[in-house]
Amino acid sequence: MKSILLIDDSMTMLMSLRQTLEMSGFSVNTASDGVDALNKLKTIPKPDLIITDINMPNMNGIEFIRHARQLFRFTPILTLTTESQQSKREEAKKLGATGWLVKPVGGQDLIRIIKQVVPAA
Amino acid sequence: MDLKIEFMDLLWVGGIAALLTGYAIHIYYQYRLKTLSQDSTQKRSDMHLPWNQLLNRQASDVKRFNDVLREHLRTVNRESEESALRVMTHLGLAHENTMLLMQTAQTAVQVSTDWIAKSSRRMEEQSVMLEQLEHVMADTSERDERERQWLDTLTHEVSDLLPMVGMVEQIAKQTNMLALNAAIEAARAGDAGRGFSVVAKSVFELSERASESASVIRSAIGCVSNSIQTQTQAARTQLDQNKTREHIQAIGLKVRELGEQFGQLLAHSQSLSQSLELYASQMKDAISDALGVLQTQDIMRQQLENIELSLDTLDEHIGEWDQQLTSAPDRPDLLPNLGKKLDELFSKYVMHQQRNAHLAAIGEVPDETGLPRIELF
Numbered sequence: 001m002k003s004i005l006l007i008d009d010s011m012t013m014l015m016s017l018r019q020t021l022e023m024s025g026f027s028v029n030t031a032s033d034g035v036d037a038l039n040k041l042k043t044i045p046k047p048d049l050i051i052t053d054i055n056m057p058n059m060n061g062i063e064f065i066r067h068a069r070q071l072f073r074f075t076p077i078l079t080l081t082t083e084s085q086q087s088k089r090e091e092a093k094k095l096g097a098t099g100w101l102v103k104p105v106g107g108q109d110l111i112r113i114i115k116q117v118v119p120a121a
Numbered sequence: 122m123d124l125k126i127e128f129m130d131l132l133w134v135g136g137i138a139a140l141l142t143g144y145a146i147h148i149y150y151q152y153r154l155k156t157l158s159q160d161s162t163q164k165r166s167d168m169h170l171p172w173n174q175l176l177n178r179q180a181s182d183v184k185r186f187n188d189v190l191r192e193h194l195r196t197v198n199r200e201s202e203e204s205a206l207r208v209m210t211h212l213g214l215a216h217e218n219t220m221l222l223m224q225t226a227q228t229a230v231q232v233s234t235d236w237i238a239k240s241s242r243r244m245e246e247q248s249v250m251l252e253q254l255e256h257v258m259a260d261t262s263e264r265d266e267r268e269r270q271w272l273d274t275l276t277h278e279v280s281d282l283l284p285m286v287g288m289v290e291q292i293a294k295q296t297n298m299l300a301l302n303a304a305i306e307a308a309r310a311g312d313a314g315r316g317f318s319v320v321a322k323s324v325f326e327l328s329e330r331a332s333e334s335a336s337v338i339r340s341a342i343g344c345v346s347n348s349i350q351t352q353t354q355a356a357r358t359q360l361d362q363n364k365t366r367e368h369i370q371a372i373g374l375k376v377r378e379l380g381e382q383f384g385q386l387l388a389h390s391q392s393l394s395q396s397l398e399l400y401a402s403q404m405k406d407a408i409s410d411a412l413g414v415l416q417t418q419d420i421m422r423q424q425l426e427n428i429e430l431s432l433d434t435l436d437e438h439i440g441e442w443d444q445q446l447t448s449a450p451d452r453p454d455l456l457p458n459l460g461k462k463l464d465e466l467f468s469k470y471v472m473h474q475q476r477n478a479h480l481a482a483i484g485e486v487p488d489e490t491g492l493p494r495i496e497l498f
Contacts, residue, residue, distance in 0.1 A: 010419040012205045016412040019213050023405055055423075055471055082420055084473040084492055099497040104416035107409020113495065 002118055003027040003045065007037045007052040007064065008080070013103075017051070017080075020107040026114075034059025038067055046072065049118050054081040054088060062091055069096040076117040080105060172446075180443040187432040194425045205418040208411075216408050223401040227394065234390045237383055244380035251373035258366040268352075276349050282342055290339075293332035300325030424475065434462050 004026050006017050014030045021028050029044050031037035033056040041047075050068060054061035065077055076098040083089075089100050098117050101110075304318055304325065441457045449455060463483075470476050477487035 008419075010422065012202055012209075012418045012422075013416060015206060015209050016415045019209060019216070020409045020412045023216055023409060081471075082423055083471045085471065086492060089492065089496075093498050097498060099495070101496075102492075102494040103420055104413055105495070106413040107411075108406050109495065110413070111409070113497070116497065 001025060001027050002048040002120075003029065004049045004051060004114075005029050005031065005037065005040065005044070005047040007031045007034065007050070007056070007061070009033055009053065009056045013053070013080075017110075020110060021114075024111050033057055034061065034064030034067070037064055041068070041071060047075065049114060050075060050077045051080050052077065054079055054083040054092070062088065062095065065092055065095045065097055078113070078117065176446055177443050180439040183439045184436050187436050191429050191432055194429050198422050198425045201418050201421060205415045209415060212408050212411055216405065219401065219404045219408075223397055226397050230390055230394045230397065234387065234394065237387045237390055241380060241383040241387055244376055244383055248373060248376045248380055251369060251376060255366065255370055255373060258369065262363055262366060272349055272352050276346075280346075283339075290332060290335040293328045293335055296328035297325060297332065300328055420472070423471070427470070427475065430469075431466060434466065435459075438462060 002025075004021055006014055006021075006028060007030070008014050008017075009032050014032075018028045018030060029040060029047065031040045034052075035058045037050075037052070038059075050072075052061045052064055059067075061079055061081065065079075068075075068077060073096075077096065078099045078101060079092055079097055080101045080103060082103050084102060092100060099113065101113070105113075300322070304322065308318065438457055438459050445452070445456050467476065467479050470479065473488075473492075480487045
């Protein structure tokens with residue numbers, strides 16, 4: 001079973017994404033911001049995919065991607081955010097993000113994208 | 122006299138009315154004077170306040186006003202989040218119940234499919250066995266038919282023998298009579314008839330043996346005839362077996378028909394199983410999409426938080442005006458510009474729709490081109 005780490009400061013987002021992904025057979029862990037996510041990554045098995053918001057307290061998504069890429073060079077990292085500034089998008093891409101998704105993303109679309117970026121999902 | 126009295130009455134009434142009216146007017150004016158006095162007292166009181174203190178009071182009132190708006194925004198945010206979470210809980214339950222229903226239905230369909238498949242196989246096996254039995258019975262029937270025909274032929278031939286036996290017996294009887302007559306004549310002939318007497322005796326013996334043989338043959342024919350009858354009776358029972366064969370054929374036909382019906386039922390059961398799988402998949406997709414729509418609550422939360430920040434900006438602006446007018450009232454050029462703060466607000470937007478709403482509100486053309494919503498690098 002493939003595992004996914006979700007990072008978002010919104011409980012609504014975490015719950016809705018968790019349910020969508022678990023219905024499709026994924027194992028899901030969650031974190032509320034970048035700092036929480038880095039702490040979680042020390043204790044959980046390496047995820048097959050990370051989905052992160054950008055605008056979060058304590059540590060935003062851009063900073064998290066910078067740190068995460070030092071830990072996992074090849075794990076796909078998708079951003080799922082309301083952020084629409086081109087500069088932030090470019091920065092995330094430069095730091096190693098795999099894709100940029102703008103909220104809201106429908107459940108079927110999300111699963112389709114995950115299957116594209118995670119081998120054998 | 123009467124006219125004078127009436128005129129005096131009128132004078133009295135008019136006088137009293139005038140006095141009362143005057144008193145009423147007096148009371149009214151007293152009241153008005155009192156009210157106007159209070160207003161002017163208040164205004165004189167305000168006018169005595171420095172205008173910066175007036176501004177300070179207004180700034181404080183604006184802040185209170187904004188606090189009320191902020192609280193309304195937080196309430197909307199909180200309640201919408203709670204509603205979204207409740208909806209998600211219900212969607213989760215709907216999915217669980219659907220999965221449970223699907224599993225139960227799939228199990229039932231699987232059990233019935235297995236049973237139908239087994240029954241269908243048994244029908245086929247029984248159909249094959251019945252066919253084999255039919256073939257065996259057909260062979261037996263043909264052989265029995267041939268045997269019966271042979272027995273019929275034999276019966277006729279044996280029957281044809283009896284008249285011949287009768288003829289031999291008749292001949293033997295007549296020969297016996299002849300021999301007896303010859304013996305008598307031989308006796309009458311004396312010595313000359315002695316030789317003839319011997320012949321007559323031989324003929325007599327011959328006829329006796331013929332008669333005995335005929336009797337034996339008749340007896341044998343009777344045995345054969347009985348035996349044939351027995352076999353014929355046995356052959357007749359084959360007719361019942363033919364009927365049994367017909368029954369078995371009819372049963373075989375029914376079994377094959379039943380097998381075909383089981384085959385159709387099996388196909389229908391498999392089709393039902395596929396439909397259930399498809400329905401479960403569609404339900405899952407519908408719930409996934411509904412959960413996706415609930416993401417709009419997060420978008421709304423961010424927009425409301427942005428409005429709260431805007432109210433904070435407004436409070437700050439009023440406070441800066443208050444401070445500036447208090448410290449340097451003769452320097453209006455130093456008063457902060459709310460227009461600049463509006464530009465700062467625009468620069469902090471994260472969402473495309475926020476920028477467009479801002480532009481539309483200030484009478485500018487929104488930017489219809491947006492970046493792709495989904496992009497893989």
